[in-house]
Structures are given as structure tokens and as C-alpha cells.
Amino acid sequence: MTSTWKPLNSPAADDYIQRLTAGGVLLPDTPINLLEVVGILKSYGVVLGAYAENLCFIADDQFLELFPFFKYFNGKFSWPKLLRHWWHDRINFEYAEYCMRTMMWHGGGGLDAYLNTPAFAQLAEQAIQAKLKHNPLMQGLHRLFPDFLPEQIRQSAYYSTLGQFWHVMNEIFISLSDRYDGGEVTSIPQVVKHILSGLVAAASQPITYTVRIGGKDYEILPAAAGLTFLADAAVPYVEAVFFRGTPFLGVVSYNAQAQQISPDQANFAYGALYADPLPVGSAGIPPTLLMQDMRHFLPEYLHDFYRQGKRGEDDLRVRICQSFQKSMFCVTNAAVVGLAPYPLNTTEPQQQAANQKYLQAWVGRMLTSQLPTVQE
Amino acid sequence: MLSLLIWMPVLGAVLLTVWPSKLSAVRLRQIAFIIMAVVLGWTAVVGYAFTSSDASLQLREELPWLEGLGLSYRLSVDGLSFPLLVLNSLLTWLALHATEAKIQRPRLYYALILLLNAAVSGAFVAENLLLFFLFYELELIPLYLLISIWGGPRRGYAATKFLIYTAVSGVLLLGAFLGITWLGGMASFDYQPLLTQTIPVVQQCWLLGALLIGFGIKIPLVPFHTWLPDAHVEAGTPVSMLLAGVLLKLGTYGLIRYGMVLLPQGWETLAPWLATWAVITTLYGALMAIAQTDMKRMVAFSSIAHMGYILLACAAATPLSLLGAIFQMVSHGLISALLFALVGVVYQKTGTRNIEVLRGLLNPERGLPIIGSMMVLGVMASAGIPGMVGFISEFLVFRGSFPIFPLQTLLSIIGTGLTAVYFLLLVNRVFFGRLSPQVTDLPPVTWGDRFPGLILTGLIVLFGLQPAWMLNWSQATTTVLAAPLIRQPLITQATPVISPSSPL
Numbered sequence: 001m002t003s004t005w006k007p008l009n010s011p012a013a014d015d016y017i018q019r020l021t022a023g024g025v026l027l028p029d030t031p032i033n034l035l036e037v038v039g040i041l042k043s044y045g046v047v048l049g050a051y052a053e054n055l056c057f058i059a060d061d062q063f064l065e066l067f068p069f070f071k072y073f074n075g076k077f078s079w080p081k082l083l084r085h086w087w088h089d090r091i092n093f094e095y096a097e098y099c100m101r102t103m104m105w106h107g108g109g110g111l112d113a114y115l116n117t118p119a120f121a122q123l124a125e126q127a128i129q130a131k132l133k134h135n136p137l138m139q140g141l142h143r144l145f146p147d148f149l150p151e152q153i154r155q156s157a158y159y160s161t162l163g164q165f166w167h168v169m170n171e172i173f174i175s176l177s178d179r180y181d182g183g184e185v186t187s188i189p190q191v192v193k194h195i196l197s198g199l200v201a202a203a204s205q206p207i208t209y210t211v212r213i214g215g216k217d218y219e220i221l222p223a224a225a226g227l228t229f230l231a232d233a234a235v236p237y238v239e240a241v242f243f244r245g246t247p248f249l250g251v252v253s254y255n256a257q258a259q260q261i262s263p264d265q266a267n268f269a270y271g272a273l274y275a276d277p278l279p280v281g282s283a284g285i286p287p288t289l290l291m292q293d294m295r296h297f298l299p300e301y302l303h304d305f306y307r308q309g310k311r312g313e314d315d316l317r318v319r320i321c322q323s324f325q326k327s328m329f330c331v332t333n334a335a336v337v338g339l340a341p342y343p344l345n346t347t348e349p350q351q352q353a354a355n356q357k358y359l360q361a362w363v364g365r366m367l368t369s370q371l372p373t374v375q376e
Numbered sequence: 377m378l379s380l381l382i383w384m385p386v387l388g389a390v391l392l393t394v395w396p397s398k399l400s401a402v403r404l405r406q407i408a409f410i411i412m413a414v415v416l417g418w419t420a421v422v423g424y425a426f427t428s429s430d431a432s433l434q435l436r437e438e439l440p441w442l443e444g445l446g447l448s449y450r451l452s453v454d455g456l457s458f459p460l461l462v463l464n465s466l467l468t469w470l471a472l473h474a475t476e477a478k479i480q481r482p483r484l485y486y487a488l489i490l491l492l493n494a495a496v497s498g499a500f501v502a503e504n505l506l507l508f509f510l511f512y513e514l515e516l517i518p519l520y521l522l523i524s525i526w527g528g529p530r531r532g533y534a535a536t537k538f539l540i541y542t543a544v545s546g547v548l549l550l551g552a553f554l555g556i557t558w559l560g561g562m563a564s565f566d567y568q569p570l571l572t573q574t575i576p577v578v579q580q581c582w583l584l585g586a587l588l589i590g591f592g593i594k595i596p597l598v599p600f601h602t603w604l605p606d607a608h609v610e611a612g613t614p615v616s617m618l619l620a621g622v623l624l625k626l627g628t629y630g631l632i633r634y635g636m637v638l639l640p641q642g643w644e645t646l647a648p649w650l651a652t653w654a655v656i657t658t659l660y661g662a663l664m665a666i667a668q669t670d671m672k673r674m675v676a677f678s679s680i681a682h683m684g685y686i687l688l689a690c691a692a693a694t695p696l697s698l699l700g701a702i703f704q705m706v707s708h709g710l711i712s713a714l715l716f717a718l719v720g721v722v723y724q725k726t727g728t729r730n731i732e733v734l735r736g737l738l739n740p741e742r743g744l745p746i747i748g749s750m751m752v753l754g755v756m757a758s759a760g761i762p763g764m765v766g767f768i769s770e771f772l773v774f775r776g777s778f779p780i781f782p783l784q785t786l787l788s789i790i791g792t793g794l795t796a797v798y799f800l801l802l803v804n805r806v807f808f809g810r811l812s813p814q815v816t817d818l819p820p821v822t823w824g825d826r827f828p829g830l831i832l833t834g835l836i837v838l839f840g841l842q843p844a845w846m847l848n849w850s851q852a853t854t855t856v857l858a859a860p861l862i863r864q865p866l867i868t869q870a871t872p873v874i875s876p877s878s879p880l
Contacts, residue, residue, distance in 0.1 A: 276810065278736075278739060278741065278742055278810060278811050278816065279739065279740065279741065310817060310818075310819055310820065311741075311742065311818070311819075311820050312820060314741065314742075314820055315741040316741075317741055318741045318742055
């Protein structure tokens with residue numbers, strides 16, 4: 001969030017804030033929005049499950065492997081899998097790593113703080129010594145460059161944290177889809193409520209990370225560090241991936257020398273909520289990778305809905321991206337409601353003022369995102 | 377054999393018009409498409425019978441008609457006309473495919489397209505000046521109707537302007553043909569006997585002046601060009617493809633066949649002025665193209681600029697430059713037809729051709745990526761990028777013309793640079809960047825929409841990589857055509873880099 005706050009003077013912002021305080025939602029509650037959001041969260045859930053599994057595999061089994069050639073194979077290498085990988089008929093795990101690196105780059109939360117403590121340095125050094133026990137070359141290198149391997153372990157910690165976070169989100173989204181299929185979820189407010197309940201239920205779930213080296217466990221993120229799901233994984237993730245993002249991998253070219261990119265990372269607005277669903281044809285756009293992955297797991301009702309569009313299958317990824325952004329506004333909506341300092345329906349004037357300030361900060365940032373677009 | 381190229385489409389047109397039962401527009405298009413496929417196939421048969429090493433007029437057909445008037449039905453083909461015949465058949469076939477399936481008044485439309493094809497073929501194979509003139513004039517009628525009935529909002533203005541300009545062109549041609557025959561002391565308008573005429577140089581210059589203005593309107597050369605951009609803008613896509621691809625070539629063909637060959641001394645006298653005129657046409661066309669905001673107008677002015685190269689090559693009249701002129705006619709026919717076909721698809725899908733409105737059409741999901749890719753290739757070919765026909769034709773033109781008119785050639789080369797400027801502006805504005813808000817919800821493009829473009833793109837690359845397959849048709853003819861005009865080059869060289877007989 002931005003460090004300085006000033007009151008917003010925008011009718012659109014007032015409208016969103018009124019909606020939220022009245023128990024409403026950011027995304028208009030329409031049958032089509034519901035179909036898109038639930039359908040896309042189903043496929044996103046499946047993809048997140050795969051991402052989470054791979055991130056945890058890399059954190060646990062590729063620990064301090066400097067050349068992890070087959071890290072995307074989850075330890076199950078085969079030639080047909082390699083050929084399929086080269087053919088790109090696969091899940092783009094690169095997107096998961098992109099999100100992990102974005103989180104690591106922007107930092108925030110208790111994880112970022114803990115990774116710079118002496119306690120972490122000590123635990124990391126123990127793991128390094130255990131890993132390099134029979135590798136004099138690496139030991140020499142570690143002495144020469146003592147910051148290199150701890151930084152690799154910090155990255156592994158982010159791999160593991162994001163993997164654990166997405167594992168929870170995968171369950172929330174799949175259960176949402178099941179409830180929708182069973183007729184329990186029939187509106188966007190119910191979608192937001194479902195996500196909020198999931199986040200609240202998992203809020204205090206501890207985030208820990210332990211690696212096994214030579215038959216012995218080494219803690220990297222111990223339970224004693226007090227890292228929890230909501231404050232140390234969910235909030236930094238939303239901030240880094242939904243809001244800030246990274247300008248160099250976006251769909252628009254920026255000229256850093258011309259000061260088109262803010263020198264303050266807190267002012268970045270290149271995240272998923274701001275992404276332009278229309279790619280310009282340049283290469284290697286991570287959001288596009290996610291859309292590619294999700295198109296493999298679209299529920300049939302959503303796929304049919306896309307097919308009925310003017311371009312049919314041609315612009316599937318654009319439409320997936322648009323639906324995805326709608327769904328992410330529901331997730332953000334749930335996070336905003338869940339993190340509010342006081343219940344949003346409070347009648348206490350002081351609490352209302354605090355909520356108003358809190359909501360203005362969030363909504364102010366979303367005014368330039370795709371939020372106005374999804375209102376149409 | 378050649379008669380079938382004229383009469384098959386005529387019979388097809390009659391068939392479409394008098395077919396007793398009610399036929400849908402789609403069915404009529406299919407029938408017209410099949411008829412033109414047969415004509416195209418017959419063109420291939422003519423190609424099989426055509427001997428490329430023989431420079432003389434071949435496959436001759438002769439029927440007495442109005443002998444008293446000097447008009448006879450004489451047809452023949454040589455290395456100058458055969459590539460243009462192929463171009464005519466191919467582009468008409470593709471133009472039919474580029475026609476909207478549900479066009480209004482389809483019987484008349486398809487009949488007129490077939491008649492246009494027949495008239496143009498007739499003009500290319502006519503071996504009698506009056507017969508050429510008849511076909512030349514006959515072609516005006518279907519073209520006028522195609523623009524005035526199926527054209528854009530200002531079709532009446534554009535069609536009338538076209539008719540007036542081309543009618544003046546016809547009058548001048550007829551006057552020049554009469555002059556050549558009478559002053560040459562001939563009783564007939566037959567082509568072959570006129571090759572032996574000995575008209576004094578001054579009179580040749582006057583006659584050539586009439587021919588130059590007459591054909592200059594058709595080509596068109598600056599300042600007789602103003603009808604062309606209007607006609608292109610108002611004409612539908614298939615008509616624009618034919619107009620730029622084939623019909624303009626009637627002018628350049630006539631200039632070589634009846635101006636340069638029949639009046640060689642006059643040609644030689646006026647050649648420096650013609651080369652300068654070519655430079656003016658090229659640079660004016662290119663500069664005007666830069667200023668356009670309508671894609672079609674830009675391609676139209678590009679056509680004018682590229683016609684300047686042909687005039688330059690004709691003015692130089694070396695075997696190599698004439699080979700370049702013929703290759704440039706075909707090359708420009710393929711490239712301009714491609715560009716107009718693609719602009720047509722852009723207009724059909726987006727509803728606009730305005731360069732200031734369109735953006736990002738290369739978008740892989742919501743834009744026209746394959747159409748855009750072909751457009752990029754087309755403009756590269758037009759700008760003379762190696763590997764495509766544009767490079768071969770322009771290189772031949774410049775290489776062949778440089779020894780005779782070095783300054784004019786160098787100035788014309790600037791036109792090539794300007795081509796890159798305006799087409800890069802076009803591609804950069806229309807196809808790169810983010811899709812403009814007005815065009816984010818375009819209808820899908822079918823493979824049928826892409827078909828004409830794909831065929832033309834394939835040929836542009838194929839003949840760009842293997843130009844000898846086409847040059848072989850014309851090499852012997854250009855050597856003979858240039859023979860009366862072989863002059864001392866201003867710039868000499870010790871060893872010829874390319875000789876007319878060497879394969880390219």
C-alpha cells in the first residue's frame with residue numbers, strides 16, 4: 001500500500017466504497033460474471049494445484065541445486081515428458097516462478113523481515129554446511145561469495161511459501177466450483193463470501209519450511225518465526241502480484257530512462273489487476289502463460305460461453321484474461337473486507353472513519369486498474 | 377488457341393446472364409470462379425505451347441474482318457504479352473474469390489468481371505492496332521459499371537472521372553494509330569507491316585506525344601493521374617485488385633508495343649524527357665503516398681510511383697531495362713493486387729481504412745495477424761527487399777537504366793527509399809502497437825478471406841527467389857524489342873555484369 005494517504009476526490013471511488021460498506025461487491029453481480037468467475041477459478045484452481053506442487057518440489061528436492069535441469073518434472077523424468085515439454089504442451093511452471101520472484105523482489109510481510117534476521121542466517125548456514133559437506137569446490141566458492149548461497153535459500157523459502165499459499169487457494173477455488181456445481185453458490189457476493197471464509201479459516205495457518213539433507217531435517221522457516229498464511233503470504237502476494245507486478249514483463253513497453261517507471265516500488269501498478277488483456281505480440285509475457293495454462297482446464301460451460309463470442313476460439317486467451325481479472329477482483333474484494341480494521345457495517349463513527357480511510361487507500365489504487373472496465 | 381482466352385470468359389458472361397433458373401449470389405460466384413479457373417488453366421496450356429526462346433509473335437490466329445477499314449482479327453503472343461496474360465487470368469480468378477459472397481446484383485457483377493477479363497486479354501493479344509483499340513475501349517464499359525454500381529459513396533464522381541479521362545486517352549490513341557497508319561503509308565492497321573514504316577522523326581515525335589498522353593492517362597503518369605486514387609478509393613476490393621494489378625499495365629504495355637517499337641526514332645529523341653518524367657512520377661507518387669491517411673489512397677499513390685520505374689526502364693530501352701520493365705509490370709501486378717486485397721479485408725473487418733484510427737492489427741488474438749503478416753511482406757516486396765519480386769524488378773530496372781540515364785536512375789532510387797518510408801509508416805501505425813479501442817471486437821477472418829493474399833504472397837516469394845522462371849518468358853523478346861534502340865551508354869563498363877542471355 002502507498003505510504004502517504006490523502007482523501008480521494010472521485011465519484012467512482014465513493015461509489016465503490018459505498019458498495020463495500022453496504023455489504024456489496026466490487027464486481028457487478030450478474031449471471032454472466034458469476035459463470036465467468038466460478039468457471040475461471042475452477043481452471044485456475046487446477047493450475048494453482050500444479051504450480052503449488054512444483055514450487056514445493058523445487059523448494060524441497062532441488063534445494064541448493066545450482067543447475068536444476070529437470071525442476072519442472074517433479075522428480076518424474078521421462079523422455080516422452082521431455083519431448084512434451086519442448087513441444088510446450090505442458091503447464092508453464094515459469095509463470096509460478098515469475099510470481100515467486102515478484103514476491104521476493106517486492107518483499108513485505110513477516111517473511112521478508114525474517115529472511116534478514118541472524119536467526120535465519122544461522123539456520124541457512126547449517127543447511128549449507130550439511131549440503132556442501134562432500135563438495136570442497138562449493139565450500140571454497142561459499143567462502144569466496146558468502147552471500148550467494150544464503151540468497152539462494154531465501155529464494156527457496158519463497159518457493160515454499162508461495163507453494164503453500166497456492167495449495168490453500170487451490171482448495172478454496174475447487175471447493176467454490178463444487179459448491180457452484182451443486183447449486184449452493186448463485187451470486188457474486190456468495191463467491192466473495194466463500195473466498196473470504198477460506199482466507200479467514202487459513203489466516204493463522206503457520207508457514208514453515210524444512211529441508212531434508214543426508215537423512216536429517218534442517219529448518220529454514222521454523223514455526224518459531226511465527227509466519228502465518230494471511231499476513232505473511234496472502235497479503236504480500238496480493239500486493240506484489242495483483243497490484244505492483246513488474247514493468248519489464250508487462251504487455252506495454254516502458255522507458256525507464258524517461259522516468260516512465262516510478263523509482264519507488266510502492267508506486268508500481270503493473271500487476272494482474274492492471275494488465276491489459278490484449279497482448280501486443282511481444283514475446284514471453286507471463287500473464288499470457290497463465291492464460292495458456294488455464295485454457296487446458298476450462299469447465300465445459302465456460303468454454304461454450306467463450307465459443308459463442310464473435311471470435312470463437314481465436315481470442316480465448318484474451319477472454320480468459322478478462323474473466324481472470326474479474327475473478328481476481330473478487331479475491332481482492334475478499335482480502336479488502338477481511339483485512340479491514342473494523343467490520344465494514346459498523347455504526348461507530350470512529351470506526352467508520354478508520355474504515356473509510358482504509359478503503360480509500362485500496363480503492364484509490366484500483367481506480368487505474370481494470371476495475372472500471374469490468375463494470376461494463 | 378488465344379481466341380479461347382477471349383471467348384471463354386465472354387461465353388461465361390453470357391451464360392451467367394441468361395441462365396434460366398434463379399441462382400443465389402454464392403452459386404453465381406462459384407460458377408464464375410470455375411469459368412475463370414478454366415481460363416486460367418487454358419492460359420497454362422498457352423504457356424505450354426509458347427516458345428520462350430522465340431522472340432517473334434507466336435500462336436498467331438487470323439480472320440479477315442473489316443478489311444476495308446484495315447481491321448482484321450489477328451491475335452498473337454510474345455514475351456511481352458504472355459506474362460501479362462497470365463497475370464490477367466490469375467488476378468481475375470483471385471478477384472472473384474475476393475468478392476463478397478452476398479454481393480448485390482450478382483449476375484451483372486460476375487458477367488462484367490468476366491467481360492473485363494476478356495477485353496484485357498484481347499488487348500494483350502491483338503495484333504492489329506484497331507483491334508487493340510476496340511478491346512482497350514471495350515474494357516472501359518465493364519470497369520465503369522463496376523465502379524459506378526458497386527463502388528463507395530462517391531462512386532458516381534469517381535466512375536465519371538475515370539470515364540472522362542480514359543475516353544480522352546482513347547481519342548488520343550485512335551488519333552495516334554490513324555496517324556501511324558496513314559503517315560506510314562499503310563492500308564491496314566495490322567501490326568507487323570507497320571514495323572517497316574519510315575515516318576520522319578518530327579512526325580514520330582508528334583505521334584508519340586499523343587500516345588504518351590493517351591497511355592500516360594492509363595498508366596497513369598503525373599499529371600494525368602488524378603482519376604486513379606479516386607477510382608481506387610471508391611471501387612470495391614476485387615475491382616481495385618484488377619485495376620492496379622492488370623488494367624494499368626495496358627498503358628505500359630501499349631507504350632512499349634506501339635510507342636517504343638513502332639516509333640523508335642521518336643522514342644530515342646524523347647527518351648531523356650521520358651526518363652525525367654519517370655523521376656517526377658516516381659517522386660511525386662511516393663511523396664503523395666507519405667501524406668495519405670487512407671490506406672487505399674496510399675497504395676494507389678504507391679502504384680503511381682512504381683509505374684514511374686517502368687517508364688524509366690522503357691526510356692532507357694536496353695534489353696536488360698526492358699526485361700526489368702516487364703518484370704516490374706508483373707511484380708507490381710502481384711504486389712499491388714496483394715496490398716489491395718489485404719486492405720480490402722482490413723476494411724471489411726474494421727469498417728475503416730483510416731491510418732489514424734487503426735492500430736495494432738497484428739494482435740494475435742483480436743487483430744488480423746495473418747493479414748497483417750502478409751501486409752508486412754507485401755510492403756517489403758514493394759520497397760524492394762531482397763527475396764521478393766520487388767527487388768528483382770527494381771534491380772533489373774535500375775541496373776538496366778543506369779548506363780543510359782544515370783542521374784534519373786539515381787533519383788528514381790530515392791523513390792525506393794520513400795516507398796520504405798510510407799509503407800513503414802503504414803505498417804507501424806496500423807499493425808503494430810496496441811489495438812485501438814474502435815477495433816477490439818473484430819469479426820473473425822476466415823481462410824477464404826486469406827486465400828487471395830496467400831496465393832499472391834506465395835508467388836511474390838517464389839518469383840523473388842526464382843525469377844528466371846518468369847524472366848525466361850521475356851528475355852528473347854526484350855532483346856529484339858531493344859534492337860532498334862541500342863545506344864551508346866553514358867556510362868560504359870569493361871565487362872558486362874549481366875548479359876541478356878545470362879540466366880538471372
